[in-house]
Amino acid sequence: MANQPFEQNGIKITPENFKYGDMIRITYDGELVKAGADKIWLYNTFNNEWKTATEDEMQKNEQGAFEINLPLDKRGYLQIAFRDSANHWDSNYGNNYSIQVQ
Incomplete structure (x- = not known):
């Protein structure tokens, strides 16, 4: 599934087309x-x-x-958030970043 809804937030997922069972790489260059x-x-x-x-x-x-590499070992919605060493969060304003995995 092509899914880059949060690229403007500094989040990139590769490969761009992924599905259940794949290993993805999440690259973060966001606000933190x-x-x-x-x-x-x-x-x-x-x-x-x-x-x-x-x-x-x-x-x-x-x-x-x-x-980071992450296995897509479940179907549904992968929710992610990011934290730094000062305990500051990038969680999409408390909504988390939600990515559909089919």
Whole structure:
């Protein structure tokens, strides 16, 4: 599924066409990076199951953005948010970023 609804927020997903079972790469160059964050963590879950959410440190690439690989092991909606080491969040104004996985 081609899905880049949050590219204007500094979030890029590759491959651009993905589906359940794929491994995706999330690259983040959003407001936390622009504010000078030294570390970024990806907070994520599927289908609003926040009790099973995970938080993983992203790796800084040569361009200064942060990246992480994530398996799409469930169908439905992947919800993601980003946190820096100062505990500042980019969560789409509390709505999280929601990406459909078919």
